[in-house]
Amino acid sequence: MDEKPPPVERSTDGPMSWGLPLAFLKFTAWLVLFASLGFLLIVYHYCPDQPLRSIGPALQFLVSMVALLLIAQGMARAALATLIWSTLTIVTVVLVFYGGVHGTIVGIYPLIVMFGGWLFGIRSAVLLAVITAMATLALLLAELWQMLPAQSPTATAMYALIQISCIVFSAALIIFLVRSHRRRLDEVERLSRDLAQRTAEAQAIAFDLNMAQSVAHIGSWVYEFVSDRIVMSAETCRIFAVPEATIATRRDYLRHVHPDDLHALNRAWEEALKGKPLFNEHRIRIADKTRWICQRAELEFDSSGRPKRCLGTTQDITGLKQAEEEIRIAATAFESQEGMVITDAGQNILRINAAFTRVTGYSVADVTGHSPRLLKSGRHDAVFYAEMWALIATRGSWHGEIWNRRKNGEVYPEWLTITAVKNDAGQITHYVGTLTDITQRKAAEDEIRHLAFYDPLTRLPNRRLLLDRLQQTLASSARSGRQGALLFLDLDKFKILNDTQGHDKGDLLLQQVAQRLSSCIREGDTVSRIGGDEFVVMLADLSTLLEETASQAETVGQKILATLSQPYDLGAYAHQSTASIGITLFSDHQSTALELLKQADLAMYEAKAAGRNTICFFSPEMRLPPAARFAK
Numbered sequence: 001m002d003e004k005p006p007p008v009e010r011s012t013d014g015p016m017s018w019g020l021p022l023a024f025l026k027f028t029a030w031l032v033l034f035a036s037l038g039f040l041l042i043v044y045h046y047c048p049d050q051p052l053r054s055i056g057p058a059l060q061f062l063v064s065m066v067a068l069l070l071i072a073q074g075m076a077r078a079a080l081a082t083l084i085w086s087t088l089t090i091v092t093v094v095l096v097f098y099g100g101v102h103g104t105i106v107g108i109y110p111l112i113v114m115f116g117g118w119l120f121g122i123r124s125a126v127l128l129a130v131i132t133a134m135a136t137l138a139l140l141l142a143e144l145w146q147m148l149p150a151q152s153p154t155a156t157a158m159y160a161l162i163q164i165s166c167i168v169f170s171a172a173l174i175i176f177l178v179r180s181h182r183r184r185l186d187e188v189e190r191l192s193r194d195l196a197q198r199t200a201e202a203q204a205i206a207f208d209l210n211m212a213q214s215v216a217h218i219g220s221w222v223y224e225f226v227s228d229r230i231v232m233s234a235e236t237c238r239i240f241a242v243p244e245a246t247i248a249t250r251r252d253y254l255r256h257v258h259p260d261d262l263h264a265l266n267r268a269w270e271e272a273l274k275g276k277p278l279f280n281e282h283r284i285r286i287a288d289k290t291r292w293i294c295q296r297a298e299l300e301f302d303s304s305g306r307p308k309r310c311l312g313t314t315q316d317i318t319g320l321k322q323a324e325e326e327i328r329i330a331a332t333a334f335e336s337q338e339g340m341v342i343t344d345a346g347q348n349i350l351r352i353n354a355a356f357t358r359v360t361g362y363s364v365a366d367v368t369g370h371s372p373r374l375l376k377s378g379r380h381d382a383v384f385y386a387e388m389w390a391l392i393a394t395r396g397s398w399h400g401e402i403w404n405r406r407k408n409g410e411v412y413p414e415w416l417t418i419t420a421v422k423n424d425a426g427q428i429t430h431y432v433g434t435l436t437d438i439t440q441r442k443a444a445e446d447e448i449r450h451l452a453f454y455d456p457l458t459r460l461p462n463r464r465l466l467l468d469r470l471q472q473t474l475a476s477s478a479r480s481g482r483q484g485a486l487l488f489l490d491l492d493k494f495k496i497l498n499d500t501q502g503h504d505k506g507d508l509l510l511q512q513v514a515q516r517l518s519s520c521i522r523e524g525d526t527v528s529r530i531g532g533d534e535f536v537v538m539l540a541d542l543s544t545l546l547e548e549t550a551s552q553a554e555t556v557g558q559k560i561l562a563t564l565s566q567p568y569d570l571g572a573y574a575h576q577s578t579a580s581i582g583i584t585l586f587s588d589h590q591s592t593a594l595e596l597l598k599q600a601d602l603a604m605y606e607a608k609a610a611g612r613n614t615i616c617f618f619s620p621e622m623r624l625p626p627a628a629r630f631a632k
Contacts, residue, residue, distance in 0.1 A: 025080055026071055028115060031172055032083065033064035056094035056105075063087060084116040088128070092135045100143040101136060109136065217317075223250065223297075223310040236314050239293065241286045258283035258290065265295075272299050273307060281317065292321040339435040345428050347371050359414070359437045361407030372433065375404040377411045388418075392431075396420045401438070413442045455529040457507055458514035466528035466536055470593040473540045474586065483587040484540045485553035488600035489517075489560065491533040492578045492612040505570045506533075509577065516563045520556065536600065549585050550617065557581045557615040565613065578613035580604055585617075 039057035063086040070079035091108050095101070109132040117125020142148050219236030223229070230248045237244045240256065257265055261282035272278035278297040283290050297312025339356035343349050349367045357363055360375060367374065380403065391398045399417040406412060414435045421430040453465035461469070473484055491513065498506040510533065517527045517535060526538040539556060542549040561579060568575045582603025586596050599618040607616035 022071070022076055025076060025083075025119065026068070029064050029067040029071065029079065029083055032087065033061060033068070036061035036064060056090055059090050060087065063090065080116075080119055084112060084120075084128070088112050088131065088135075092139075095135075095139055096142070097149055100139045100148050106136070106139075218313050218315040220311075220313050223312070225307050225309060239291075239314055239316050240284070256284040256286065258285060268295075272297065272310070275299070275301075278310075278312065291316060291318045293317060339437075341367075341372065341433045341435070343372065343431045343433070345430065347431065350430070356435070359406075359435060360404070366407070377403040377405040379403040379411065392418055392420055396422075404435075412437060412439050414438055455514075458511055458529050460514050460518075460535075461526060461528040463528065463530040466526060466530065466538065467593045467597070469526050470538055470596065473538065474593065476540070477587050480541070481544050481587075482541045483544065483546065483549040483585055484538065484542055485549060485556075486584050486586065486596050486600045487537040487539070487553065487557055487560070488582040488584075488597070488604040489535040489537065489564075489579045490604050490608065491564075492580060492608070494533040494577070497575065497577075501570070501573065501575075505573065505575075508570050509568055509575060512568050513564060513577075513579075516566075517560060520560050520563055536597070546585065550583075553583050553585065554615060554617075557583060561613060561615065580607040580612050581615045582607055583615060583617050 036057045040054055040061070043054045043057065063083060066086075067079040067083040070076070070082060087108070091105055091112070095106055099105075113125060113128045113132055116128045139148075217235070217239070219239055220233045221236050222231045224231075228249050228251075230250065230253060232240070232242075232246060232248065234244050237246050242248070254262070254265075265280050265282050268278055268280040278295060278299070281292060281294045283292055294315040294317045295312060296315075297310050299310045300308045302308045337355055339359040340353045341349055341356055342351045349370055349372060352362070352364055352367060362374075388398050388400075397417065397419045399415070401413060402416045403411055404414055404416075415438050417434045419432045420428045421432060423429050453462060453468075454460065455462050470486070476482075477484055491509075494506065494509070497509060510529070513533075513535065514527065514529065517537060521527060521537060521539070524540055526540075528536045528538070530536055537556070537560070539553060542552045560581065564577065564579045568577060582600045582605065584596055584599035584603055591599070599622075602622040603616045603618040606622060607614050610616060
């Protein structure tokens with residue numbers, strides 16, 4: 001069913017639906033109405049004896065009334081046609097009976113032609129001109145051939161009044177037309193100013209849009225399917241390094257796409273042709289450089305479902321892709337084998353990695369929002385932490401060994417590095433800590449240290465550690481005045497055991513000897529194996545008197561001899577062994593550690609010479625070279 005046509009606009013100021021001023025039509029109808037009344041008054045006053053003269057003005061009055069009613073009903077074209085053709089007919093008929101071409105009312109013909117032509121158009125003006133010319137010619141011929149009825153005499157004053165009325169009527173129409181034309185000019189000028197303002201606003205909006213696209217690195221484009229044209233904004237042209245206002249084709253664009261990304265782009269395009277929004281990130285090659293762009297677009301379809309055009313945006317995301325890659329690298333580095341913790345400026349934990357959990361036992365939920373102080377082992381005092389944070393504040397970082405406590409309560413050593421993160425203003429915003437569990441390294445270091453200072457077979461201090469402790473004991477003796485003693489032991493006939501039973505039995509014997517020696521001394525004394533079957537016992541903090549010191553040393557020596565002479569279980573083999581002991585006494589720094597060791601060694605050889613399994617004190621005479629030494 002056809003839609004109902006919109007009603008004709010009834011405004012008295014605006015144009016009608018076909019662009020003509022409705023106000024002019026209403027003005028004319030009212031003017032004709034009043035003119036008709038004026039003509040009736042003139043006829044009534046000057047020609048009362050000729051009532052037929054009033055027929056024409058009366059009919060014109062009725063026509064004007066009908067036209068005004070049609071205008072009120074919204075039928076402007078019907079009102080116009082009624083007013084023009086009825087007036088033309090009335091004037092022609094009146095002229096037949098009252099004057100022919102000599103009648104004064106014939107002057108209305110030009111007004112009808114101008115009025116109808118201006119309102120109806122050029123074709124109507126020509127038609128009206130032809131009709132009025134034919135009517136005038138017909139009247140002329142009828143008058144020449146005396147075919148018109150006899151005319152009644154007309155008063156001269158009536159001619160003048162009618163002529164004046166026509167002039168007034170014409171002047172009123174001209175004045176209205178001039179004023180209407182001026183209003184139209186004013187309206188056109190206003191529209192021109194409005195258009196100029198809107199054009200300027202549109203240009204400003206376009207400029208702002210281009211600036212916004214330039215700042216955001218997002219350009220817009222429109223693809224027309226029928227013409228295969230891509231219209232690009234200034235920013236899009238900049239992204240693709242082409243002159244501004246360049247018009248491209250889809251083939252031109254695809255030539256820039258990286259070959260590895262073409263398949264994904266075409267798949268996204270096929271989905272968009274099905275009505276889905278287009279979204280794709282791909283690489284383009286511009287001037288031997290590869291850049292990442294993000295395309296977003298939507299397609300418009302016509303009524304038959306065929307794609308009409310595509311509106312989209314292009315964003316240069318090269319920097320974003322590089323940042324994402326750096327973030328991935330940073331995230332991979334964050335999840336390294338080293339434990340990592342990030343805190344805010346107030347030292348509240350924000351994030352930890354998996355290695356942190358493996359090292360400390362604390363999960364993310366355990367530590368988030370807490371201070372790293374929950375890891376404190378208690379082995380470091382407040383001064384240690386104050387110095388550490390002072391270095392971080394001045395140098396920006398700190399690293400070193402620290403003891404911390406795991407969630408299960410175990411204290412462990414770790415290598416900790418703390419780095420302060422600062423913003424552009426130099427203010428600390430975060431702290432980043434990296435920690436490594438060095439328990440195994442410390443154990444290895446301890447093992448190396450043990451190998452350097454302890455005998456691997458008996459786990460007793462070796463010669464190096466003995467000399468170090470002896471040096472410290474000498475210094476302590478000088479301060480306290482207490483004396484000490486050095487006992488040099490050598491197992492008797494140990495070589496025979498090695499040669500007959502094997503070195504494994506010899507090693508087993510040495511281990512048992514070490515255990516028995518350790519049981520014979522005090523906690524502060526030292527038992528050392530300095531090589532082979534030779535052992536040294538250092539007794540510290542003995543008496544301040546020489547005689548008491550010698551007695552104490554001899555007592556220990558006798559205890560050792562008795563202990564070492566007990567049978568040894570060497571695995572299905574019982575072995576009896578004895579030892580020879582040389583003793584030297586010391587106080588303060590009268591002799592060096594090496595000299596004391598030599599003295600005890602000399603005394604031990606004297607004990608062997610005395611028959612083994614005995615004790616011999618050092619004396620200065622022992623420094624003389626003996627004639628012979630008993631073989632061990």
